[in-house]
Amino acid sequence: MMNLMHWRLVVAVADHGNITRAAERIGMTQSGASQALALMEETLGVQLFSRESRQTLPTAIGLPVIEQARLMLGALETIRQTVDSVRPMLRGTIRLASFPMVLASFLPPLLRQFNRLYPGIEVVALEVSDDEVETLLAAGLVDVGVVLNPAPERNAGPLGRDAWVAVVPAGHPLALRGTEQGVSLQELSALPFVLATGGCSTNARSLAVAAGLQLQDVRVEVREWSSAFTLVRENLGVTLVPEMTLPADRQGLRVIALAPRIERVFSLVLPAGQTPSPAVQALLDLLADTAHATTR
Incomplete structure (x- = not known):
């Protein structure tokens, strides 16, 4: 049975033209190398080298076999280099x-x-x-x-983005407005408001301040987006939320685009x-x- 050591031996013999020196190069005894080479030739059914008094030279069939052995060993070395280059990232912990x-x-x-x-x-x-x-x-x-x-x-590194949207009760006057028309932050800031934060400092209040506005009538402030939707359904006010927080069940609610559009970018x-x-x-x-x- 042939293994990588046998193929290294074949290349070493071709390089040195001598079994003794080839054996020294790959760490084998001379007798062991001779036996291994004979076993390979027996297994392949061809003679790879001609043994002369002072040299061991490739035969006609031995030349292409040696070339393929070089390619195989070179590919193996490339694999090892690839693994070594990424080894530091194969283990570890990332705190996110x-x-x-x-x-x-x-x-x-x-x-x-x-x-x-x-x-x-x-x-x-x-x-x-x-x-x-x-x-x-x-x-x-x-x-x-x-x-x-x-x-x-x-x-x-950009991770994703979404847009802020207004959510009003289904019976609110703004609910009759067309989707393309949208609603401005200035209009919303003057209305009774349900302020939802999601536990973030970036929310409707901070957006209004950034635009030189102020939420004039905050009826209630909640952390959870779901709580804000419940309160809007109860006609307590309107709210401004990220699009990704919208509930699947929007019964009793109307979602209106903010104009101009304001986005959140996550990175x-x-x-x-x-x-x-x-x-x-x-x-x-x-x-x-x-x-x-x-x-x-």
Whole structure:
């Protein structure tokens, strides 16, 4: 039975033209190398080398066999180099901080694919608010975090996006408005309002402030988006929510586009000044590859 040592022997004999020197090169005894070579020729049913007094030279059939052996051993070395180059990223832990909605929507498909590609890397996901993500990143307590609308200089990896939409009671005057017309943030800010935060600092109030406006009549403030929809159904006011939070059952509600459109962009961001570990870089590379495949 032939193994890699036998093929290394064949190449070594061809290189040195001498069984003794070839045996020394691959760490075999001269007698062991002679027996191994004879066994290979018997197994193949051909003579690979002609033995002369001082040289061992390839036969006509031996030449192509030796060439294929070189290719095989070269391919094996390439495989080993490939494995060695990625070995640091085959094991490790990634600490990832994100707010709940992204953990439940954008991240699962990415993390499932990452786990399939890198089963030895554990991703520990921390569910926190958007402000807490920034705090953890600033303290270097996580390796990567999901950040809303990051500044360009943060070299973020885009994860996904959605738009803010208004939700009003089905019987509200705005509910009669056409979808294409939409409603402005200025109009909404003057109405009785149900403020939903989702545990994030970016919400209807912060959007209004950024636009130079103020929510004039906040009737109630809630953390959970589902609570806001219940209160809107009860005609307590209107609300402004991310599109991805909309319930499947919208009975009693009317969703209206915000005009002009305001988007939320979610991105994976590293702590400032930190070089990503091989494991984190593998995650960022997968994210970039996924985004590229989606846009093609």
